[in-house]
Structure formats: structure tokens, C-alpha cells
Amino acid sequence: MTTAPAKPVRTRFAPSPTGFLHLGGARTALYSWAFARHFGGTFVLRIEDTDVERSTPEAVQAILDGMEWLGLQHDEGPFYQMQRMDRYREVVAQMLAAGTAYHCYSSPEEVQAMRDKATAAGEKPRYDGTWRPEEGKTLPAIPEGRKPVVRFKNPLDGDVTWTDVVKGPITISNKELDDLVIARPDGTPTYNFCVAVDDWDMQITHVLRGDDHVNNTPRQINILRAIGADLPEYGHLPMILGSDGAKLSKRHGAVSVIDYADKGYLPEAMLNYLARLGWSHGNDELFSMEQFIEWFNLESLTASSAQFDFDKLAWVNNHWIKQADNGRLAELARKPLLAAGAVFDGAPELATVIGLLKDRSNTIVELADAAMLFFRAPQPDAALMAQHYTDAVKPAMADFAARIATVEWSKEAIAAMIKEVLAAHGLKMPQLAMPLRLMVAGQLQTPAIDAVLQLFGRETVAARLAARI
Known part of the structure; x- marks a missing residue:
């Protein structure tokens, strides 16, 4: 059993609204929610919408709809990064005053030339520190009319080490890290900086997210240390693969959580199935969310990628359809039945029909198809x-x-x-x-x-x- 953390648990789910709520995001939200619930903590929802060009209101709504369908209620939020600009600018100003950040007047073309030069020399492409203030260093003259970016003054030596709750100890040398841009010429902050400030302000104690964020973690840790913040514990979850072992994509079928609702899956089945894609409790396959919350721990998260199996999902969904109330299933089946031309006048009660048929059905769509025989005139061949x-x-x-x-x-x-x-x-x-x-x-x-x-x-x-x- 997981030992209770020293501080009240505060987790967060922080999607970028550039598309729908996909399965990997839903699993991350589920684990973060369950961990907070296990310890009576707080689950925070944060919308990381600083990518203005790609973020859309429709994507925000799709995320909120997906979370609502799954029943993953947040305790605080949703917080929107675009509504926190004044706070980010305040922290940037504090870091400039403290000397942990500096203005950089290098143009994008000049920075690219630095990166190309490093690559040609067989080194990691990076900004060369032209405008980084150091004792005894003379900085170039400021180009007339050029607006600077603000860069984080990353430590030059040493390592960033953390014990990942999924992957174990991870160490990355500071020499591998650039002096990260934390504010653009127009003053808008950048992703890693906003995340670090948000996790600090929201007192996040545990960060569970996809392992595509592993490279962001040392940057965020260094920023958090520079602003004097406590570090959360990090856990990076492996991606979910398709049945062919490739990264899950549209060609594998529905990839939006709401797509699965439309295809006739129950939210409790989706949660049950997602829970087992990266976590286990012995050989238990079927369990309620109440049971999952009781069992859930970080020690049982696995570092290996899980494969999405539609047959297994159908089996889990069939189990929960059999457990579900007939009246609830009838309301879910009514829409596809109407779309198929069902006539309910003079027909048997839909809930009673559902009770007869549900044991054989893997989805609500299958259930509605089977039920049509009671709601149409027979036309035997x-x-x-x-x-x-x-x-x-x-x-x-x-x-x-x-x-x-x-x-x-x-x-x-x-x-x-x-x-x-x-x-x-x-x-x-x-x-x-x-x-x-x-x-x-x-x-x-x-x-x-x-x-x-x-x-x-x-x-x-x-x-x-x-x-x-």
C-alpha cells in the first residue's frame, strides 16, 4: 500500500486544447484523479492554452465534455493559462531582477546560425550564450529597434536528477540543456515556464503525464529551483500503442474519448479498461472506480507501453452493460434506435427489451441493432x-x-x-x-x-x- 505523502496530495491534469481528449490524456487524467481521491487530496484541471494559433474553444469544450462523460470531476479549475498572463510577467520580472533570467537580443536567424555551427562541430545544437551575463563579460551592443526575448539562466554545470515514480532514477546533464526562452519579444511566456509557475502556484505535489514530457522535466525543475519552489514528484507514463505495436492513431479506430461514447461504450467500462493500460492489481480485470481508488498506487504503474485491444475493451464493456440498469441502457439505446427508424408506439417497453438482450451485446450500438426486431414491422424474406x-x-x-x-x-x-x-x-x-x-x-x-x-x-x-x- 502506498505510504501517505507528507503533504496533502494535489494532482493536476493539464491538457493543451489543440484537439480532442485522446485516450492517453484520459488515462493520465484517470490516474491523477484516482491518486488524489485515494488520499483525499485535490485534483486540479488546468487548460494550457498558450499555443494561441492551435488552441480552439471547440477543443476546450471537447476536453471538458470528455472529462464529464468519464465522470472525472475536478476539485479546482479549470484554470486557463491565457488568463494568468499578469502572473507570468510578474515572475519574469522577479527573475530578471534576481539575475536568474536575462534579456537576449539575438535574432532568430542568429540563433539558428549558432545551432548550425554546433551541429557542424558534432555538438548538441543550442544557443551559445552570447547575451548571457557573466562576471567580467562584456555584452554586445543592443541592436537598434530589436525587442529581446527573456532567457532562463540555466546552470552550466552539474546534473538534474529526479526519481521518476514510473521510470525510476533519471539524470540529465545541465550541459544538455539550453538557456530556455521563457518570454517572447511581445512578452508572452513560453510553455515550460508557464507550467513551472502554475505547478508552483497551485502547489502541485505529484505530476503524472506522458513520457513525451520527460525532456521538459529537467527544464521545469531548474526553473522551479530558481524561483524557490518545492519540487513535485514526477511520473512519466509510457504511450499507449495500437494492436500492431505502433503508436495509437486514427488508423487504429476511434481515438477521441467521445468517439467511444458514440460507438456505444459505457464510461465505467472505458475507465476500467484504461486503468489496466499501465497499472495492475494482481490479476484483477473488472472493478468499479470505488475499488480502483482504494487499490490505486504509484508503485504498481508500469514503465512498459501497453497495447490497446479492442476485443478486450468489448469484453469489459459487455460486463458493464450486463451490470447496468435497464432504464439507463434504454435511454442510451433510444437515439440509435430512432436513427434506424424504430417505432415505439404499440411496441414492448424498451427497458424490458433491453433486459432480454443486453447479456449478448458488447456495445450500446449492438444492443440497439438487436432491439430493432421489436420496433419495426416484420418483413420476412x-x-x-x-x-x-x-x-x-x-x-x-x-x-x-x-x-x-x-x-x-x-x-x-x-x-x-x-x-x-x-x-x-x-x-x-x-x-x-x-x-x-x-x-x-x-x-x-x-x-x-x-x-x-x-x-x-x-x-x-x-x-x-x-x-x-
Whole structure:
């Protein structure tokens, strides 16, 4: 069991609104949320929207909608970085005054030339420190009319080391790090700087995020140290791969969380499945979020990439469909049923139909497809009718139709009556059940015929048989 941290736990999910909420982001949010809930801490939602050209209101809403669908409620926020510009400028001014940042007047072309020169020399491409103030160093003359960027004065020597809760100890030499631009010529701050200030101001104790951020971490740690902030613990989660071992992408199917809602997956199933893509609790595969919160710990996070398996997700979704309330499932199935032309007037109650069919369905879409037989007029294929409604069967079918008027209308009584008709006419079940299915439901594949007839109701069954016999 994870030892309780010394300070109250504060985690955050901080997506950039440049697209939908993808599966990797949803898993990061889930782990951060569960860790905060496990310790009775605080889960913060932060929208990192400083990439003005790519950030859109639609993407922000897609993220919020995805989080709401999953049920990952935040305790604070959402905080928007673009609404915190005054705070970032304040910290930049403090760092300039403290000498941990400096103005750099090198043009983009000059910086690129520095990088090209380093690359040609077999070195890491980087800014060469032309405008970095050092004791005894004479700085160049300021070019007339040129607005400077602000660079962070990164330590020249030593290492940045942290114990990653997923990957273990990581060390990166400061010689590998540039003097990072923390403010552009127009004064707008840059990504790594904003993240460090936000994590400081919001008192974040644990940062869980994708391992594409590993290279950002030493930069953010150095900035946090420069401004006198406590460091959070970091954990970098491996990416989720497709079934072919490649990075999960659109070609693998739906990649937006909301896409999965549209495809008929339940949020509790998606959470259950995502939880196991990078974390485990023995061999447990199926569990509620209450159980997950109780079990969740950082020690059981895995450093190896997980593969997304649609068959496994379907199996998990089937489990949660079977557990779900029939009324809730009926409301979810109503939209695809209406889109398919379902007519509910005079039909069985949708929730009752759902109760009959849900054990066989992997998604709400499959469930709605299966339910359509109860909400459309039967149109049996003529060739199938000729094949199954034979002269040998017709007397038994007429006998069955006659008995409908007086039989008790329950599944058990209907089943008993079917057996009586079969015995009286020397037939086997398929010989009667197949034409019955075609006449009443319009198809050969249905659940148990006695259950189907009972749901349709006496009047509907009698009318449909009368139309065909």
C-alpha cells in the first residue's frame, strides 16, 4: 500500500486544447484523479492554452465534455493559462531582477546560425550564450529597434536528477540543456515556464503525464529551483500503442474519448479498461472506480507501453452493460434506435427489451441493432418463408395460432404450449420456432422464442400470425 505523502496530495491534469481528449490524456487524467481521491487530496484541471494559433474553444469544450462523460470531476479549475498572463510577467520580472533570467537580443536567424555551427562541430545544437551575463563579460551592443526575448539562466554545470515514480532514477546533464526562452519579444511566456509557475502556484505535489514530457522535466525543475519552489514528484507514463505495436492513431479506430461514447461504450467500462493500460492489481480485470481508488498506487504503474485491444475493451464493456440498469441502457439505446427508424408506439417497453438482450451485446450500438426486431414491422424474406413454412409445419402453426387466445401469457406458459404443439404434430423445436420467428420478428436469429413472443404481447403475435397463415 502506498505510504501517505507528507503533504496533502494535489494532482493536476493539464491538457493543451489543440484537439480532442485522446485516450492517453484520459488515462493520465484517470490516474491523477484516482491518486488524489485515494488520499483525499485535490485534483486540479488546468487548460494550457498558450499555443494561441492551435488552441480552439471547440477543443476546450471537447476536453471538458470528455472529462464529464468519464465522470472525472475536478476539485479546482479549470484554470486557463491565457488568463494568468499578469502572473507570468510578474515572475519574469522577479527573475530578471534576481539575475536568474536575462534579456537576449539575438535574432532568430542568429540563433539558428549558432545551432548550425554546433551541429557542424558534432555538438548538441543550442544557443551559445552570447547575451548571457557573466562576471567580467562584456555584452554586445543592443541592436537598434530589436525587442529581446527573456532567457532562463540555466546552470552550466552539474546534473538534474529526479526519481521518476514510473521510470525510476533519471539524470540529465545541465550541459544538455539550453538557456530556455521563457518570454517572447511581445512578452508572452513560453510553455515550460508557464507550467513551472502554475505547478508552483497551485502547489502541485505529484505530476503524472506522458513520457513525451520527460525532456521538459529537467527544464521545469531548474526553473522551479530558481524561483524557490518545492519540487513535485514526477511520473512519466509510457504511450499507449495500437494492436500492431505502433503508436495509437486514427488508423487504429476511434481515438477521441467521445468517439467511444458514440460507438456505444459505457464510461465505467472505458475507465476500467484504461486503468489496466499501465497499472495492475494482481490479476484483477473488472472493478468499479470505488475499488480502483482504494487499490490505486504509484508503485504498481508500469514503465512498459501497453497495447490497446479492442476485443478486450468489448469484453469489459459487455460486463458493464450486463451490470447496468435497464432504464439507463434504454435511454442510451433510444437515439440509435430512432436513427434506424424504430417505432415505439404499440411496441414492448424498451427497458424490458433491453433486459432480454443486453447479456449478448458488447456495445450500446449492438444492443440497439438487436432491439430493432421489436420496433419495426416484420418483413420476412420470401425464400426463407418458403423454406421454413412448409406443408408439414402449416397444421402445427394453425394449431399454435388457435391456442394463443387462451394460453396464459407468460414465458413459462408459452414454452409449455409450444411443447404441446410439437408433441401433437410430431415436430422438433426448430421446425416450429423458425417460421414463428420469421412471421413475428421477420428474422431467424432471436433470443429464446418463448421470451420473444411474451415480450411482443398476445395481440401483436396473433395479428402477425394471422397475416401470414
